[in-house]
Structures are given as C-alpha cells and as structure tokens.
Amino acid sequence: MKKTNTNQHLKSKEELLKNAQALVETYDSVPVSVDCVIFGFDENELKVLLIRADLEYFKGMWSLLGELMLPHENLDEAAYRILKERTGMDDVYLDQVKTFGGIHRHPGGRVLTVAYCSLLNINHHQLKITDHELHWHSFQSITELSFDHKEILDECYKWLQKRIQEHPLGFNLLPDKFSLRELQNLYEAILNTKLDRRNFRKKFASMDLLIDVGEMEADVPHRPGKLYKFDFDKYEKSNRKWIGIDF
C-alpha cells in the first residue's frame, strides 16, 4: 500500500512537471545576453576593456564584451565564460550590477542584457585578440559605444564609485605588490577627487589589511616607496563592515 501511494505520488508529481513544462513552452521568450564592464587601472587612469562591435550595424564603434547566455549556464557562469574567453583569467572579481530591458536597445529586435562589472589587474592576463580588436580604453575618453553600452558603462561606473567606498575592491585592480601612492592614485581616479596623502595613509594603516613586503619601488625618479600587498585572508576572516571609507 505504501508503494502504491508512493507511486501515485510520483506519478502525480511527474504529471505536474509535465503540465509545468507545457505551460512554460507557451511563454513568450526573449534572447538574453550578458555584458561585462571590465575595469583595469594603468598609467594612473581607470581603463575599460572594449571590443569592436561585431554587428555591422554599429560598424566601427566600440562595444562592451558581451555574449548570449547559453541554455545550460546560469548568469554568473556566462559572465565568467566571457571573461575567461577574452582575458584568459578566471579568478577575477565579478558582480552583477543591473539588467537592461529596453525594447529598442538592439536594432535587430528585443534582446535583454544583464550587466556585470569586473575588476582585474591589467598586467595579469593575456588578451585574446581573435577576429575582433580588443583594447583598453581610458574610461574618461569614452563618449559613445554601440547599443546602450554607454549607459551600461555609466551605471557600472557609479556602482564602482559607491562600492569601492564600502569594500576594499580596489586591490583587484592593482598588482600584487603596490605602493601607497599607487593605491591613492587608484582611489583618486575612481572617485575623481584629490585626497589628502597623510589622511589616506592613516586610513589604510588603521585598517591593518596591508602587509609590508619589505621591498621598495624600483626605477622611480624619486625616493622609492615601500611596497605592500593586500591581506585578502585577513579581510575574508574579519567581518568588519567597511561601510564608509569616508574620504
């Protein structure tokens, strides 16, 4: 009797599944892409990785890195795939930012896109330049992109400005070893302000998340600064909320 019940239960479950599947098949559907805003930092400037638009309609214009989501992968996986394909890196900071669902954002018909933001050390990877050009562009110099990618970029930039004041993300953009000057330059570039050097250094000293690696800068035309690395382990362990770096 128990068996019968179980079987009946299983059968009905199967039936429910079948019904659900039949229902979903009636749904309107839309292509979904993932677009990655990939930030880097070099020559004291915030950089963005762009590719030539592959759609002829936008010929000559630059574009974010984006691809269609594949049927078997979830959103994060799609974003990692795009990063991996283009930069060869897979241990990269990545976060979903916002979804853009305007009807006319793609000239060929409706395509929904989920925007991700990624931060990486610009020297730590090899760009995979295949058929399309892939280049780092100074964020400040970007005025126009294909699709609605400029809007997506601006959203991600605002997100980054806010985020970097609440979490120590900046280190993802720097080499393993960096000077405090480089770190400050990074913050100044992203926040688009000048910061007081002594207060900045005090701030980071008080966080106690920088490890003095006992080395110095080289090849600088002035007194070399100490090099530090970020204590990722310690940061993971401490659950200290970073709400407000408060420059």
Add this chain to the structure above:
Amino acid sequence: MKKTNTNQHLKSKEELLKNAQALVETYDSVPVSVDCVIFGFDENELKVLLIRADLEYFKGMWSLLGELMLPHENLDEAAYRILKERTGMDDVYLDQVKTFGGIHRHPGGRVLTVAYCSLLNINHHQLKITDHELHWHSFQSITELSFDHKEILDECYKWLQKRIQEHPLGFNLLPDKFSLRELQNLYEAILNTKLDRRNFRKKFASMDLLIDVGEMEADVPHRPGKLYKFDFDKYEKSNRKWIGIDF
C-alpha cells in the same frame, strides 16, 4: 548626387537592420518574468505581500507577485503593471534589485526573473483579490516560498536594510502623518535592532525633513505624540547624500 548618396545610405541602413533582425532571430531565447517583493509596515511589523502560487506544482505554497514580461514593455513597466494590477497603486516606490537566472528555478523549464522591490503604505491601496488569495505576511514568519522566491525575498530584504540607511525610503511605508515612535518602530523592524530614542529623534530633527503637522496621535492609551509628514519636495531638491544614517 546628394540624393543618390542619401538613398544609398538609407538603403544600406535598411539592409543592416534587416541583417540584424535576421541575426537576432537565430538567437536562443528564454522567458523572462518580473517578480515584485512588496514591503509594507503594519502593527510594528515588516510585511510582505504574497499570493498563492498559481502553478499547480507548488500548490498551497505562497509566492511573490510575478508575471511574464510582455513583448512591448520594458522591465520597469512590467513591474509597475504588476503592482497596479494587484494593489491598484501606481505612485509607488519601486526599484530593480537583482536578476535570477538559475537554470532550474522553474520546474517547467528555464525562466529568468528580474526582481523588483517596492515599498508602499499598507493602508493606501485596495488589494485586488481575484482568483488567487492575496495577503500580507509578516516578513519574519516567512520560511518557505514557491520557486526560488525565498532567496529573492532575502536578497530584497538585505537590499532594503542597506538602502534605508542611505536614503529616506522608510516614509513610503508609513501613512502620510506619522509619529516619531512609528518611524522608529519601522527602522527597528527593518534593521532588526533597538535604537536609542533620543539619538533617533535628534538624527531626524537634524535632517530637517519632517514637517510638524500640528496634530497629535489619537486613541493611544498613553500620552499622544506629535504627528509629522515627510517633506518629499525638500528632499528632492536637496541633493544631500544620505550616506550613513549611522544608527
């Protein structure tokens, strides 16, 4: 000659469009829904508006308010439509929170969903209870929902906790006229802490965004408090960043 050039240009543009359309038609596509987490506040508790799951597979379980995005509407419009249909309100605080793209989140096949969070005054609307039950549930009491809606709810709750400390959103959850006690209860409910009454009042007094309406609470079994309303106009004008209410 100019005309010819223009015509050629137009023609080629049309062709580009046609090509783009042909391309998009080859894309895999996915049904997209919008799910709304609708928060209210009543009886000193944070509430969430839920409906009985309409999918038989989840029979008996509660569900967020969600519907498929229609072909002609963008995401925000879909979210407003859902709100309007169910609550009759259209001047409501609403914000996109996160997109969920897990492969198995719908038993009938892949359905992507964009989660929105809405805040409304629980007394200001008439629920449209049609075929499904529509009820306010205490947030704290919700342990299970259909689909991945519990996960979505939790994300939206975290979002709300953070957001309410950076922007004066709370007023959307209160009646037009409210006492400082009600306001504090609201913050305490959302942040799940106790706050110091004097500091709380000082904080809001110093923001200078509350208008004393010259009335008092009635029907309270103790000394009645003054009633205030929130100065939405003044807030809109002042661009003061609210980063950090810092309780």
Add this chain to the structure above:
DNA sequence: TCAAAAGTGTTCGCTCTACACCCATGT
C-alpha cells in the same frame, strides 16, 4: 495613582580634517 510612552540635553570619545617639514633617490 498607575502604566506607558512622549519629550528633552549633556558629556565623552572617536574619527575626519587640515596642514608643513624633513628624507631618500635619480638626474
């Protein structure tokens, strides 16, 4: 008169801010 919440100020400690001089290195 009692219960329950309203209303109100002050002190302390911490953190942010502003600010200037000497040091080490390369040219």
Add this chain to the structure above:
DNA sequence: ACATGGGTGTAGAGCGAACACTTTTGA
C-alpha cells in the same frame, strides 16, 4: 644641487553613543 614624491604628527571640529528624569494621557 635640485626636483620629485616618500614619510610622518598634531590640534580642532563634528558626530555618534550613552544615558535619566519629567510630562501627558487613558485606564
């Protein structure tokens, strides 16, 4: 020797945190 950025400390202001008593109303 000079130019360039590295490295450091302190005083003042402002803000958040802690904390207790009197007042008003309804029961």
